[in-house]
Amino acid sequence: MTEEWKEKELQQLAVIHELRQRQVDPSAEFVEFPQPAPSQLALLQIYTDVLDENDTARATAKRISDWVLSVPGRDICYDIASAYGDVLHVLFGAARQFSSRKHLEILADLTVELANLPDVCNDTDKPIVFEEGTVVVQPGEKIKLHSQSRGELWSGLPYVASGIGNDLRSGPLQFHQISGNEHDDDQLPSCKSEDMYTNINTFAALIARQDLPQASPLASCVGFAFATFAFMEHGPGTNYYRDAHHAIRAAAAWLVIAGRQVVAAGSPSTKNSHISGSLWEAEGGTDAVDVKRLRFWRGRFQHFRESGRLSDQKAVDATIEATAALDDLIAAQG
Numbered sequence: 621m622t623e624e625w626k627e628k629e630l631q632q633l634a635v636i637h638e639l640r641q642r643q644v645d646p647s648a649e650f651v652e653f654p655q656p657a658p659s660q661l662a663l664l665q666i667y668t669d670v671l672d673e674n675d676t677a678r679a680t681a682k683r684i685s686d687w688v689l690s691v692p693g694r695d696i697c698y699d700i701a702s703a704y705g706d707v708l709h710v711l712f713g714a715a716r717q718f719s720s721r722k723h724l725e726i727l728a729d730l731t732v733e734l735a736n737l738p739d740v741c742n743d744t745d746k747p748i749v750f751e752e753g754t755v756v757v758q759p760g761e762k763i764k765l766h767s768q769s770r771g772e773l774w775s776g777l778p779y780v781a782s783g784i785g786n787d788l789r790s791g792p793l794q795f796h797q798i799s800g801n802e803h804d805d806d807q808l809p810s811c812k813s814e815d816m817y818t819n820i821n822t823f824a825a826l827i828a829r830q831d832l833p834q835a836s837p838l839a840s841c842v843g844f845a846f847a848t849f850a851f852m853e854h855g856p857g858t859n860y861y862r863d864a865h866h867a868i869r870a871a872a873a874w875l876v877i878a879g880r881q882v883v884a885a886g887s888p889s890t891k892n893s894h895i896s897g898s899l900w901e902a903e904g905g906t907d908a909v910d911v912k913r914l915r916f917w918r919g920r921f922q923h924f925r926e927s928g929r930l931s932d933q934k935a936v937d938a939t940i941e942a943t944a945a946l947d948d949l950i951a952a953q954g
Contacts, residue, residue, distance in 0.1 A: 626667075626668055634660065636706070637697055640698075671726055677733045685740065688707060701750045701766075728830075736774075738775075741760060741762050742759050743759075764776070788848050791851065792813050825845070825874045842882060842884075855899045858898065872942035883949055887908065
C-alpha cells in the first residue's frame with residue numbers, strides 16, 4: 621500500500637510542479653505527463669522512511685523542516701509557502717488513504733512532532749520573500765505564513781487543524797471527487813469514500829488522545845469530533861441523516877481511541893459550544909457530554925446496527941466496539 625500511495629502522490633506533485641514551472645516561465649512547453657522533480661522525490665522519501673519505520677517521527681519532523689527551508693534554494697518552483705503546502709498535501713493524502721492503524725499512528729505522531737519543533741527564523745542577512753511577494757521576513761524575524769493568525773513555523777502549524785476540521789464537517793461524501801466516484805442519491809456511495817472519512821477521523825482521534833496542552837495548535841482537534849457525531853444526532857429528512865450510516869465507523873473510532881478526551885471536551889466546565897443534532901435537541905439535550913448524551917449515542921449506534929443501512933460487516937463491528945467503549949465511559953461517570 622505504501623508504494624501504491626507513493627506513486628499516486630508523486631503523480632499529483634508532478635502535475636502541481638509542472639503548473640508552477642509554467643507560472644515561473646510562461647514560455648515553458650506544456651508537458652502532458654510530467655515527471656516528479658528531485659525535490660519532490662526527496663519529500664516523498666522522507667515520508668516513506670517514517671511510514672516504513674526506518675525513521676522516527678521526531679527525526680522525520682526535523683527532516684521535513686530542513687526540506688521546507690532548503691528546497692526554495694534548489695528549485696525555482698518553490699518558496700517556503702509552497703514547500704509547506706506540499707508537506708501538507710502529502711500528509712493529508714496519507715491520512716485519508718491509509719486505513720492501517722499503524723500508519724495512522726505514525727502520521728499522528730509525526731504531526732504532533734511537527735508542532736513541537738522550535739520556531740524557525742530568517743538566519744540570513746537578507747530578507748526572505750514568499751507568497752508572491754506578500755510576505756517579507758527580515759533577518760532575525762520568525763518565519764510566519766501571511767494569512768494565518770498563528771502562522772509560525774512550527775509552533776502554529778498553520779492549516780493543519782483547520783484542514784482536519786473541514787474534512788470532518790464536510791462528511792464522507794466529499795471524498796467522492798477525491799476517490800474518483802460519482803454520487804447518486806439513490807445508491808450507496810463507494811466504500812472508498814467511507815474508508816477515507818473513517819481514516820481522517822482516526823488520524824484526528826489519534827492526535828487528540830495525546831492530551832495536548834491548550835497552547836498546541838492541535839488542541840482543537842478533539843472538538844471536531846462533534847462534527848462527526850452530528851451525523852448520528854440528526855433525524856430523517858436531513859442531509860446529515862442521509863449520510864449518517866457512512867459516518868458510523870468514523871464516530872466509533874473517536875469513542876474507541878479518544879473517548880475520554882471527547883467526554884472531557886464536552887464537559888460543562890469547558891464552556892465550549894459543540895454541534896448538537898435535531899434528534900438530540902428534541903430530547904432536551906445540551907452541548908454537554910454527560911451520561912444522558914452518552915446513552916443517546918449508544919442508542920443511535922444500536923439503531924444503525926439494526927437498520928440494515930450499514931455498508932458492510934466492518935461498520936457493524938464498529939457499532940459493537942463503540943457500544944463497549946460507551947459502556948465504559950458511562951460507568952466512569954458513576
